Amino acid sequence: MLTISDQFPLFKEYSADKVLTYLDSAATAQKPLSVIQAEEQYYRQSNANPNRGIYELDLRATEIHETARQKVANFIGAEFPEEIIFTQNTTEAFNLLAYSYGMPFLKEGNTILITVMEHHSNLIPWQRVAKATGAKLVYLYPDENGHFSDEELQSKICDGVKLVSVHHVSNVMGTLSPIAKITELAHQIGAVVALDSAQSIPHMPINVKELDVDFIAFSGHKMYGPMGIGVLYGKKELLEKMPPFMSGGDMIDFVSEQESTYAPLPRKFESGTRNVGAAAGLSAAIDYMQDLGYDKITAHEEELMVYAMNRLTKLPFITIYGTKNPKERFGVISFNVNEVHPHDTATILGNDEVAIRAGHHCAQPLMRFLHLTACCRLSFGVYNTTKDIDTLVESLKTVRRIMGFES
């Protein structure tokens, strides 16, 4: 079991007299000191608007930005650094994909296939593409444990499907999608596959070559990096034929009064001033995760998941949503305290300094599918320990007591 919370300043600096039990890393992870320092150092020593000036300081900023791009490319096994497009977050990455791939390349008669488990950021953009282009938006449905049957995949990944966009790890169920099977079936019919890795990259190594997906999106802030930077990876030949998403400064080659030509990848998709400080922080986050090593991260989180599931399933007043097999869940457990509204649960836990999330988790179609309006969600990071789970469990007992139940 890792015990590294002292590498994360927030746990010391949050309060002089309160101890925080942070179980909301799926919303955003806390940042190690090295990430905070990398961003600070950029602003202290290298701040300039990249790609523009030709003086030393500007070259430094540009180099930091491009080194971060190369680091991300290496981290996820991309062949070319220009396959890495920096966005603000996963949401912007999916909007880029929807507007630069969905809008121009999909039309009536085509199908966009997603799952009912998607986060809204991998759902609303496709609704908009479907409305604008006349393409149909079709859903894959899982069983109650969050698993998709072969029959469901085979019957829905069929002629007419041009784009499949699915989660890697669900932000509610914590389950892994059958991405190898999805990719195999989709590629057989010439469809492209986009993967939402926002909830997988903090927990498991990602290799775009092995996954053979066409696009991947993730956010820096969920993988111990800063807010304000995310990534869209795309296969070069696809990105090259896509028109720009946002337009303006820096994404052009030549501009006349009526027409423009666009810069080559990746700048075609990176208009306006870039978030170099966040790129420096993301680089440091990758270094941090690589220094820890995914083998240690996964072993630690598996141990935590086994412990948490074991303790929670012993509480008779808790209902868990999705599989109770800890080996099939990554990072998150969704649950409710029976007969207690999730917001009441989260408020009472909050009074005990236990931070969890309650609500629809930006997955309203999934809530409806589970016959819920909302639920609670706890989620782990590398800094959590079994003590955090013990604190949570004691606080859940308090919830029951305060809400008037004997146990």
Ligand SMILES: Cc1ncc(COP(=O)(O)O)c(C=O)c1O
């Ligand atoms: C699975 C999944 N996809 C996408 C997102 C959106 O991430 P962001 O808000 O960083 O754009 C989230 C955020 O919680 C998520 O869990």
